[in-house]
Amino acid sequence: MKRKVAIGIDIGGTSTKYGAVDEFGQIHFQGRLSTAKFGDFETYVKVLTRNIQNELETGNQYMEVIGVGIGAPHGVRQRGTIEHASNLPWKGVLPLVSEMKACMGVDVTLTNDANAAAIGELIFGGAKDMKDFVMVTLGTGLGSAIFSNGKLVEGHDGFAGELGHVTFEHENGRYCRCGRRGCLETYVSATGIKRTIFKLLADHFDDSELRTISFDNLSTHMITESAKAGDVVALEAFRYTGQILGSKLAETIHHTNPEAIFLLGGLSQAGMFIFEPTKEHMERNVHPVFNQKVQLLASELEGASASILGAAALVWHSDKELLISV
Amino acid sequence: MKRKVAIGIDIGGTSTKYGAVDEFGQIHFQGRLSTAKFGDFETYVKVLTRNIQNELETGNQYMEVIGVGIGAPHGVRQRGTIEHASNLPWKGVLPLVSEMKACMGVDVTLTNDANAAAIGELIFGGAKDMKDFVMVTLGTGLGSAIFSNGKLVEGHDGFAGELGHVTFEHENGRYCRCGRRGCLETYVSATGIKRTIFKLLADHFDDSELRTISFDNLSTHMITESAKAGDVVALEAFRYTGQILGSKLAETIHHTNPEAIFLLGGLSQAGMFIFEPTKEHMERNVHPVFNQKVQLLASELEGASASILGAAALVWHSDKELLISV
CATH class of the missing domain: 3.30.420.40 (ATPase, nucleotide binding domain)
Known part of the structure; x- marks a missing residue:
């Protein structure tokens, strides 16, 4: 049986971190790429997706991806967009969720980076109760x-x-x-x-x-x-x-x-x-x-993987109604 | 058939206002008494209750009271108490809900005065949607x-x-x-x-x-x-x-x-x-x-009765899960 994982992606102004996280908070692979060097948003999404799919295909075929969670500055869950983020290289309103969904073929949830960290703290960290x-x-x-x-x-x-x-x-x-x-x-x-x-x-x-x-x-x-x-x-x-x-x-x-x-x-x-x-x-x-x-x-999530755990937690616990549907 | 009303009580530092409010926000009677002149909290509760019961008995026998809602400074719903309110004559923690319940024989809900106003705005005022x-x-x-x-x-x-x-x-x-x-x-x-x-x-x-x-x-x-x-x-x-x-x-x-x-x-x-x-x-x-x-x-509740409407709204809409149960 394949192990179910959520892909957690943390988009920062300098770099983007991603990883596969199981329901216990165990990270099965992780990687990063530069955010800043991509002047074009669509190219960025394609390269990011390809990197993740490469990881999934090479040597990690025991995993089944159940969804993608993304934390990003000015990420707005309700609209699936990044809006006017002054620390990212792309301006305006970016339809991140629809583009990632098209590339990955699974459900994609986006929220802002701090929200993702909070949900990570709730699921895997010190805010459990x-x-x-x-x-x-x-x-x-x-x-x-x-x-x-x-x-x-x-x-x-x-x-x-x-x-x-x-x-x-x-x-x-x-x-x-x-x-x-x-x-x-x-x-x-x-x-x-x-x-x-x-x-x-x-x-x-x-x-x-x-x-x-x-x-x-x-x-x-x-x-x-x-x-x-x-x-x-x-x-x-x-x-x-x-x-x-x-x-x-x-x-x-x-x-x-x-x-x-x-x-x-x-x-x-x-x-x-x-x-x-x-x-x-x-x-x-x-x-x-x-x-x-x-x-x-x-935070009990301190360390390099904190933001990946937070983003992945978006997927693992969407069923717990942490987020209000609109 | 008797008309169902909620008793709304607004406790302020100077005076206490009360009234009977039906589900449409219609006020069937209202009155006030001095808060400041009661040095003793238990006497205050007794006089307040007696005033309300007098109104209900004399000439207003067509009403059935379904509950009492109270807004008060530092009123805490979870514990049914007024706690350390610096603008009221009584110090410490006051078990208002239990005392009012004993006197009135119906459910009593307490929250702070601003919360009551907000619920009033939601139910009867400009925050309806x-x-x-x-x-x-x-x-x-x-x-x-x-x-x-x-x-x-x-x-x-x-x-x-x-x-x-x-x-x-x-x-x-x-x-x-x-x-x-x-x-x-x-x-x-x-x-x-x-x-x-x-x-x-x-x-x-x-x-x-x-x-x-x-x-x-x-x-x-x-x-x-x-x-x-x-x-x-x-x-x-x-x-x-x-x-x-x-x-x-x-x-x-x-x-x-x-x-x-x-x-x-x-x-x-x-x-x-x-x-x-x-x-x-x-x-x-x-x-x-x-x-x-x-x-x-x-606020669309402006006017003398605003606080009574807000307090009464606590009762009328407790069923709508505005408040989270603890």
């Missing part, structure tokens, strides 16, 4: 997803959970790729903390090993290592980032009163450097009824 | 309720929708009855705009007819009348209030992407004076995917 939780992904940008009453909050147009673009700084805020200024993700994300480091280096005299590194070469991992070594600039950058994130998560708590908020992605791997100031300022900014009630947790 | 909307009540404080996927968002502890206490001013904000500082409702509410008027009168030289009125005597209605007469202080107070409300509603939109946001209560009756700046700053602070997508509407 939770009905009300929030997922915050801290990558190039800041993505988020909200579960309420055991259902994903999608909103009237499918764009709920856009916390990366709540305004943090109303006057002269940092420029954002969305065309506005002061959005939360320009401060709180892998890119945001780099911008903070460069702002601190510009404003202060403090010695820092980070003065030797260019903007393009600087990574969250490096900032974390510097913080561990006691670098004052790195430490201050984490404190500042956590302060902002914590105060904004407090607003999220007032909206949906979750049981837990999960952090996922590079920045969350900085551990206590980001969790401590975030927790402190989250607690400081909530009404007393919420004090010490909401857990701030690291 | 909506699955995703937000209700904001602008009274003594600022209450709010969120519907998502056709269900009320209650949250893990039943406190979702506490937008009155998101922090607007992080440094040296206005004192709030919750014990914190800078909460949204200290700026945006009937009380909040009064505080703004007095701040403006303190900071500026401008002539204003409002200089002749004491804080205790000033009402939203007076501020609205002054604004209509071109009073610069009143106009500036509305502009400032709307700017804050609009920027915060933008954050709400990023969370749950509603189809509409309804404003209810005294401050919302100021019409364009509050709606125009609110709409302007709401649009300014949203990501482009939300631009001109979310309607900002006046």
